[in-house]
Amino acid sequence: MSLSVRPAGPADLETVSAVLRESWGGTTLVAMGRGELVDAAAQPAFVAELDGEPAGVVTYRERDGAVEIITLDAVLPGKGVGRALLDAVRAAAVERGAARLWLITTNDNTRALRFYQRYGFDLVALHRDGVERARRLKPSIPREADGIPIRHELELELPL
Numbered sequence: 496m497s498l499s500v501r502p503a504g505p506a507d508l509e510t511v512s513a514v515l516r517e518s519w520g521g522t523t524l525v526a527m528g529r530g531e532l533v534d535a536a537a538q539p540a541f542v543a544e545l546d547g548e549p550a551g552v553v554t555y556r557e558r559d560g561a562v563e564i565i566t567l568d569a570v571l572p573g574k575g576v577g578r579a580l581l582d583a584v585r586a587a588a589v590e591r592g593a594a595r596l597w598l599i600t601t602n603d604n605t606r607a608l609r610f611y612q613r614y615g616f617d618l619v620a621l622h623r624d625g626v627e628r629a630r631r632l633k634p635s636i637p638r639e640a641d642g643i644p645i646r647h648e649l650e651l652e653l654p655l
Contacts, residue, residue: 496546498575500583503540503552512536514552518568525629525636526565532632535565541583543569543576553580555587562588564598567607581614589655597652601626603643611651620650 503511515522515535522536535554543551551569555562564584569576588596599622600607612618625648630636639645 496574498543498545498550498579500541500543500579502583503542507540507542508536510542510549511540511552511554514549514568514570515554515566517570519566520635523633524565525633526563530628530632533565538565539587541580541587543580545571545574545576550574551576551580553584555584557588557591557593560593561595561597562591562593564596567598577610578614585653585655593655595652595654597650599625599648599650601645602647602649603640603645605643608649608651614653616651616653618649619652622648622650 524535526533538554538556540554550571553567554565
């Protein structure tokens with residue numbers, strides 16, 4: 496089993512877009528906390544491959560001296576793909592001199608919360624009813640997952 500991570504290039508656009516469509520229902524997402532639509536496929540990204548096959552994608556953007564993770568998707572969970580992608584984007588953030596790496600997830604995403612906190616991220620803000628505001632821009636955001644109402648945005652950061 497050989498896991499590799501590399502910056503996405505123009506030839507990876509279809510792979511990145513396919514992963515985003517499968518996980519997010521499209522490439523256009525609401526940048527949580529900022530209330531704006533973002534084409535995640537048009538952002539810088541890293542692609543993970545396991546034995547030459549796509550295994551995951553992380554998209555991100557740099558703003559105000561920080562790097563924001565927009566999406567993180569491990570197509571093959573439990574294989575170290577998510578951690579490898581976080582390592583890559585963290586290294587890129589450090590190289591750019593960013594003060595922090597941050598992201599926003601939703602209150603229902605307990606698996607991601609556990610993953611990010613184990614990695615070293617800290618919960619720094621709760622945006623109450625933030626998902627309701629996001630639904631004004633993207634009404635297709637689900638209302639619940641696993642019986643948990645999706646309502647709030649949770650902001651996590653990793654100081655660099």
